[in-house]
Amino acid sequence: MFGNVFNNVDVLHKGLDASWLKNNVIANNIANVDTPGFKASSVSFESSFKAALGRGFSAKKTRAKHIDFSGSDMRGVVTLDNGTAYRMDGNNVNIDAQNAELAKNTIYYNALVQQLSSEFRKLRTAINEGG
Amino acid sequence: MAFLKSLDISASALTAQRMRMDIISQNIANATTTRTAGGEPYRRRIAVMSERPSAFETVFGKALGGGVKVSGIVEDASDFEYKYDPGHPDANEQGYVAMPNVDEVEEIIDMMSASRSFEANVTVLNATKGMAMKALEIGR
Numbered sequence: 001m002f003g004n005v006f007n008n009v010d011v012l013h014k015g016l017d018a019s020w021l022k023n024n025v026i027a028n029n030i031a032n033v034d035t036p037g038f039k040a041s042s043v044s045f046e047s048s049f050k051a052a053l054g055r056g057f058s059a060k061k062t063r064a065k066h067i068d069f070s071g072s073d074m075r076g077v078v079t080l081d082n083g084t085a086y087r088m089d090g091n092n093v094n095i096d097a098q099n100a101e102l103a104k105n106t107i108y109y110n111a112l113v114q115q116l117s118s119e120f121r122k123l124r125t126a127i128n129e130g131g
Numbered sequence: 132m133a134f135l136k137s138l139d140i141s142a143s144a145l146t147a148q149r150m151r152m153d154i155i156s157q158n159i160a161n162a163t164t165t166r167t168a169g170g171e172p173y174r175r176r177i178a179v180m181s182e183r184p185s186a187f188e189t190v191f192g193k194a195l196g197g198g199v200k201v202s203g204i205v206e207d208a209s210d211f212e213y214k215y216d217p218g219h220p221d222a223n224e225q226g227y228v229a230m231p232n233v234d235e236v237e238e239i240i241d242m243m244s245a246s247r248s249f250e251a252n253v254t255v256l257n258a259t260k261g262m263a264m265k266a267l268e269i270g271r
Contacts, residue, residue, distance in 0.1 A: 024140065113268060
């Protein structure tokens, strides 16, 4: 029974993890803005998030007896942007784009936290019979 | 600790930019130094930045970056500028003094670049901190 109750929580948890990973990668990109030859990385998880939402979440199981849990196939994917050169020194960190990404990601993270909080609030309301 | 890794990355960049700033200060301070321990005029120094690899952590088999570090301080090998000043104690037989190969304009530009990079990393640091603080509000 509780497996269903925490479905949304599991999904949001995965979203938070991916968003935190994205923050890590952006921090690293901005830290290396003056490193010659450095190539920026990016994290994409929104697309896999959406795909997972459409599919309904299921755990990737290698054996039939594995316990099922939701959202386990959702993860952030780190890709290295190797093709472009933004400057003479071979570095391709675009500081403006990175800053915009950072702002977006922070808002996204905060939104997920709020959703998670309201999820727990709902559960608490149900447990307390609305009281 | 994976949770505070973003902070470590940003902190490493702040350290590196500060180091770069130190070197720029040293260059500007010695822009007219004609004597060093080695006997020749002061040579401009350059901080070489390189990506710091992550120690242990990998994300799905790929190593995640671990920030930045100053991997070396190298001397600018370009020629000294010669200034005609026969009265100078370091002048050669023709009356020319070898001056350091420090270009003040270049140093100022580097300084601005370092200070802007520093600011960018402070922004990231604050954003990370804000996210971590927000996460503490879950379930409240």
